[in-house]
Amino acid sequence: MKNYFLLEVGVEELPSRFVESTLAQIKENLEKSLAENRVDFEGIETYATPRRLTFVINKISDNQADLEEEVKGPSKKIAVDADGNFTKPALGFMKSKGLSESDVYFKQAGKEEYLFGTLKEEGKATSEVLKEVVPEAIKGVTFPKAMRWGGKNMKFARPIRWMVALLNDETLPVDLEGIIASNVTKGHRFLGAKEIEVNSIEEYFEALKNNYVVLDQNVRKEIIKTQSEEVAKSLGGVVEIEDDLLEEITYLVEYPTAFYGEFDTDYVKLPKEVVTTPMKDHQRYFPVSKDGKLLPYFIAVRNGGDNRLDLVKAGNEKVLEARLADALFFYKEDIKKPLxxxxxxxxxxxxxxxxxxxxxxxxxxxxxxxxxxxxxxxxxxxxxxxxxxxxxxxxxxxxxxxxxxxxxxxxxxxxxxxxxxxxxxxxxxxxxxxxxxxxxxxxxxxxxxxxxxxxxxxxxxxxxxxxxxxxxxxxxxxxxxxxxxxxxxxxxxxxxxxxxxxxxxxxxxxxxxxxxxxxxxxxxxxxxxxxxxxxxxxxGIRYDVIDAVLSSNLNSISDIHTRAVELNNWLQKEELVEMLTAFNRVSTLAEKAESDKVDEALLKEDPEVKLNAGFKEIKAQVEGFLANKEYNKALDAFASIKPLVDNLFDNVMIMDKDEAVKANRLGLLKQIYDTMLTICDLSKIVYK
Missing domain, CATH: 1.10.3210 (Hypothetical protein af1432)
Structure with a gap:
């Protein structure tokens, strides 16, 4: 495999809850920095165990892309004096960009000419870029709790002890505050070699495999799950695996081996949670059950092989026994008196x-x-x-x-x-x-x-x-x-x-x-x-639909959700743009109304008379549909007023010189707008 970059960050055992976040942050930092530095690559694979964070950047380019960028300076009337010489602003622009007078030129931009120059920079070797961005990507990680060590300025969840960096089979000596990357990794803390020299990515993966490190967390997780299920089956039960606990255990071990332990059957008589809580939350064990009832077994996962597993089993049983004995004592004491x-x-x-x-x-x-x-x-x-x-x-x-x-x-x-x-x-x-x-x-x-x-x-x-x-x-x-x-x-x-x-x-x-x-x-x-x-x-509800249905109040969350879903569906109509345009005009003018009172004696123009009469009928329909929570029908009924509204706007001057007539027309529009608000605020809907 060529054109790759392999980075391993070796640490003292990380808290399991930090691992996923740390992987994601370093990966994101690398992706961002490489993009900013014009280094092409295909993707970044991530792997993690308690002791190591590994990143493989695939198909990374050999060099940065060359930079050619046009930069804009001051306008010509500012850049050149009356004698045709460059002014201080022009010279300052050239100096700041590293340009000489022969590198700049004038070009039309809008109504004026401006001073321009083209910056050119030959791309550096990717190896040089990586030496700069890798330390920053690691130091850029944030933790809920972090620590300093060895007089270093940087913080990390746990001390970083070694780094491996290989660029196309060559060691890249990245310097992380005195921690110099090499081609030497470490195996399992107890079962593997203390130092392992690797000269290629293939050697790296093979060496870890041979030294009791299952690097891929997804493979490790599947091994734990499969082994636990097999052990539980041999006991005549099924293992109860919670995803959170499975992930935690995955990041506690590098070489998992599942085994079972036993506890006294008297504890099974306790409420199930009394037994499983110390088992899961304190000891990181999986319970075993049959037909929903707890069996007197637990499944634990060892960070190592099956050597002397009988001693490991006995030790874990002893620890759990103490926990369960405490739980039984507390339970018996508590039930001596009523809750x-x-x-x-x-x-x-x-x-x-x-x-x-x-x-x-x-x-x-x-x-x-x-x-x-x-x-x-x-x-x-x-x-x-x-x-x-x-x-x-x-x-x-x-x-x-x-x-x-x-x-x-x-x-x-x-x-x-x-x-x-x-x-x-x-x-x-x-x-x-x-x-x-x-x-x-x-x-x-x-x-x-x-x-x-x-x-x-x-x-x-x-x-x-x-x-x-x-x-x-x-x-x-x-x-x-x-x-x-x-x-x-x-x-x-x-x-x-x-x-x-x-x-x-x-x-x-x-x-x-x-x-x-x-x-x-x-x-x-x-x-x-x-x-x-x-x-x-x-x-999955549109943001503008949410704003539209929240325009009134929060009296009923369930009702608001129903309105949002129906409005979402209703907005699929083809005539939507014309419809919303009309109601936006209504809402804009309604805001100018001081009152919603309408004096029918002042309705003299035929369009406003028809709108008033039609609105009364439509309002009654809308209120009926709202009472039955039929919001789609209420929207259809309200939308049917659009032709009458268009007729009013096309033929009647709303802002009449006669203040009484103007106020009356605005009052009618306010009544329409207020009725719309009883369903939702259509003026909040965004359309193209």
Missing amino acids: ESFVENLKTVVFQAKLGTVYDKTIRIEKLVEDIVDSLDEKEILNDAMRAAKLCKADLVTNMVFEFTELQGVMGREYAKVCGENDAVAEAIFEHYLPRFAGDILPETKAGIALSIADKLDSIAGFFAIGIKPSGSQDPYALRRQALGILSILLDKKLDINLEKLVNDALDNYDNLEFNKAEVVAQIMDFFTERVKNLFKDL
């Missing part, structure tokens, strides 16, 4: 200094749940929803959740069942945290839906009331995620609920705070509007 008994302890847990304790938050959630249930007209769920609201945070002060915070909500549900709460209450306690992250499941029970919305809206209202709101990339209290969670629930469950009213209700519960309520409500509604725009864009 409700933990509620009082929430008074000792601070939610936020200005917003009180978690107990205070629970009281607010109870009040807001009642308002939400009333808005949804679901009075039959009120008792369950209120009971769940009272208990929803109680598990935060249990032994189990104190040790395993990932189990909040899960243990609340389990403990509620143990102490005799009904299924609706128990499930709502779990569901009130949903959705916990992008793509997570949504609450399904009515009580869980009400509780989830109340919990999230209480947080948003409280933080906005004390002036804490997301800014740029900063969102320490995950308010964006919580807002998106509320919107996702409202949209998915097609809930017809007035969001602004709920925001007001939530703020009313903060009667101990001083704030401008109207101002905070406006800020929160603007915040939700931005989230709606992002959500709808992700759903």
